[in-house]
Amino acid sequence: MKVALLSESPADEAALRVLVAALLPDALQYVGPGYRARGWPNVGQVMPSVLRHLHFNTDAEALVVVVDSDDSVVHSPAHDAPGYFHPQCRMCQLRAIYRLTTRRLPPAQGRDRVVRAIGVAVPAIEAWYLCGRDATVSEAAWIEGQERGRLPYDRADLKRRVYGTDRPSLVLQTAVAVREAERHRRDPRRLENDFPGFAALAADLRRMPPRTDAR
Amino acid sequence: MISSIAFRNFRALRNTQVRLVPFNVVIGPNGSGKTSLIEAVMRLSTLSKLGLGTGEVETKLPGGPEIDVTFDEPFAGVVVHMSCVSDVRCDALRVGVRDVGRWPELQAELGTIRSYVLDHEALARVARRGDGAELGRTGDNLAAVLAHRRDHAPAAFADLTGEMLRLMPEFRELVLTELPEGGVEFGLRLIDNGLVPAAELSQGMLYLTGILALAYDPDPPRLLCIEEVDRGIHPRMLRALRDLLYRLSYPQASGVARRPVQVITTSHSPYFIDLFRDHPEEVVISHKHGRAATFSRLIDRPDLGELLRDGSLGDMWFSGILGGVPEEG
Numbered sequence: 001m002k003v004a005l006l007s008e009s010p011a012d013e014a015a016l017r018v019l020v021a022a023l024l025p026d027a028l029q030y031v032g033p034g035y036r037a038r039g040w041p042n043v044g045q046v047m048p049s050v051l052r053h054l055h056f057n058t059d060a061e062a063l064v065v066v067v068d069s070d071d072s073v074v075h076s077p078a079h080d081a082p083g084y085f086h087p088q089c090r091m092c093q094l095r096a097i098y099r100l101t102t103r104r105l106p107p108a109q110g111r112d113r114v115v116r117a118i119g120v121a122v123p124a125i126e127a128w129y130l131c132g133r134d135a136t137v138s139e140a141a142w143i144e145g146q147e148r149g150r151l152p153y154d155r156a157d158l159k160r161r162v163y164g165t166d167r168p169s170l171v172l173q174t175a176v177a178v179r180e181a182e183r184h185r186r187d188p189r190r191l192e193n194d195f196p197g198f199a200a201l202a203a204d205l206r207r208m209p210p211r212t213d214a215r
Numbered sequence: 216m217i218s219s220i221a222f223r224n225f226r227a228l229r230n231t232q233v234r235l236v237p238f239n240v241v242i243g244p245n246g247s248g249k250t251s252l253i254e255a256v257m258r259l260s261t262l263s264k265l266g267l268g269t270g271e272v273e274t275k276l277p278g279g280p281e282i283d284v285t286f287d288e289p290f291a292g293v294v295v296h297m298s299c300v301s302d303v304r305c306d307a308l309r310v311g312v313r314d315v316g317r318w319p320e321l322q323a324e325l326g327t328i329r330s331y332v333l334d335h336e337a338l339a340r341v342a343r344r345g346d347g348a349e350l351g352r353t354g355d356n357l358a359a360v361l362a363h364r365r366d367h368a369p370a371a372f373a374d375l376t377g378e379m380l381r382l383m384p385e386f387r388e389l390v391l392t393e394l395p396e397g398g399v400e401f402g403l404r405l406i407d408n409g410l411v412p413a414a415e416l417s418q419g420m421l422y423l424t425g426i427l428a429l430a431y432d433p434d435p436p437r438l439l440c441i442e443e444v445d446r447g448i449h450p451r452m453l454r455a456l457r458d459l460l461y462r463l464s465y466p467q468a469s470g471v472a473r474r475p476v477q478v479i480t481t482s483h484s485p486y487f488i489d490l491f492r493d494h495p496e497e498v499v500i501s502h503k504h505g506r507a508a509t510f511s512r513l514i515d516r517p518d519l520g521e522l523l524r525d526g527s528l529g530d531m532w533f534s535g536i537l538g539g540v541p542e543e544g
Binding site: 009010036038039041042070071072155156159165166167168169170171 | 381451454455458461462465467468469486489492493494520524525526527529
């Protein structure tokens with residue numbers, strides 16, 4: 001399957017390459033240079049253009065997007081109700097951007113549309129890296145902290161726990177990202193359980209239609 | 216090193232103060248005092264080498280420029296006051312009385328301060344072989360500095376070239392060529408074996424090489440000023456640039472065992488500023504009000520968290536919400 005990635009940093013992209021390869025039911029081939037956004041809300045701003053570019057100018061079959069939630073509203077099962085959209089939930093926002101962008105695109109490059117897989121790391125991708133290593137870090141713990149008005153950790157805390165510093169170099173970030181993604185690749189069930197924002201990405205990827213020679 | 220600088224009547228800096236941390240990026244419109252801040256630091260360095268004035272500056276020029284500098288530990292008790300004694304003599308330096316005893320030690324450290332305005336044409340020049348102990352202000356002896364490092368600090372040179380080749384993967388070797396009459400030039404050998412002399416390297420590659428020479432200096436100064444640090448660098452390479460600068464200011468985070476180097480740099484790139492979202496304490500904003508200018512710190516902005524929910528730091532700066540934009544109309 002031909003897949004394009006849209007992420008917030010080269011380190012995130014390195015982790016995604018490992019995780020996507022583990023979850024896709026088909027052989028994987030990456031398209032494009034590794035599309036990049038400068039954090040939120042830039043991801044949502046560039047995503048329509050990336051989708052249109054992939055649709056018309058490439059033979060990509062899927063776009064994988066992962067963003068940090070930061071302190072936005074965390075996606076919940078209630079948001080998945082038909083027709084529901086939470087304006088402060090980044091999962092809802094990205095899915096809506098995808099729907100709106102692809103709705104009127106005519107078929108191109110031998111397929112109807114580029115399918116999507118979207119994940120949201122709560123509150124940052126470093127939390128995924130700590131999954132299975134630090135029992136205090138989970139999406140549930142973060143949501144509970146939001147509800148109590150007292151967050152259990154912040155982005156800097158997570159960075160210190162993962163990298164030993166809140167100013168890691170990109171080289172260190174990338175090395176750790178790949179190492180932790182490889183760990184989850186062997187058995188992603190814990191990550192899916194503790195981080196529904198990753199489980200949503202995994203479900204999207206597993207639903208991808210198998211590639212056929214006719215495409 | 217320096218914890219704060221207060222200005223009175225120093226160019227556009229009529230009456231303002233700035234607190235400094237280990238790493239500082241100063242953003243603001245042209246003519247808003249960014250370069251003046253660096254010039255004040257360099258004046259401090261220059262005057263400290265000339266020796267210490269004693270007692271009160273009794274002949275201080277009324278209404279003339281005055282600069283007060285305070286320091287972090289172990290020099291927290293020292294206050295340096297700089298002023299002019301006449302229209303043509305601005306070399307009065309007085310050290311506060313709280314801890315004059317530490318002055319000689321501080322004086323030695325102030326003497327190491329360096330300031331850079333790197334220039335791509337200068338960086339590519341043939342240099343004199345023996346002129347490589349310290350990179351010149353524009354980088355015009357870069358080839359000699361690289362040769363000096365190779366000969367006198369091989370481990371630091373290996374680290375530098377390793378990082379350079381990682382950041383510019385189309386190359387496989389840094390080549391230093393000795394020329395007749397004591398000259399030296401550098402070039403980069405391509406993976407496919409072709410040699411690109413410095414004069415034919417892109418501006419961005421030359422700037423990056425200059426920054427690498429500073430970041431991997433085995434004997435760095437205590438304070439380093441770099442103007443327009445992002446010049447010529449592709450936006451996707453700015454993170455690597457920030458990492459190089461952090462290597463100076465936060466060596467422990469990079470696994471380097473040496474004292475931190477305080478860095479003051481300026482930028483006009485919203486993309487570079489984006490990289491400081493998690494460390495707003497490192498961003499200084501210079502504001503222009505007619506012919507006067509003031510400084511503020513991004514961290515002091517009480518609604519910063521809310522602002523960053525809706526946009527990137529660079530976008531917020533460009534919009535004008537944070538100040539530090541040119542006056543129009």
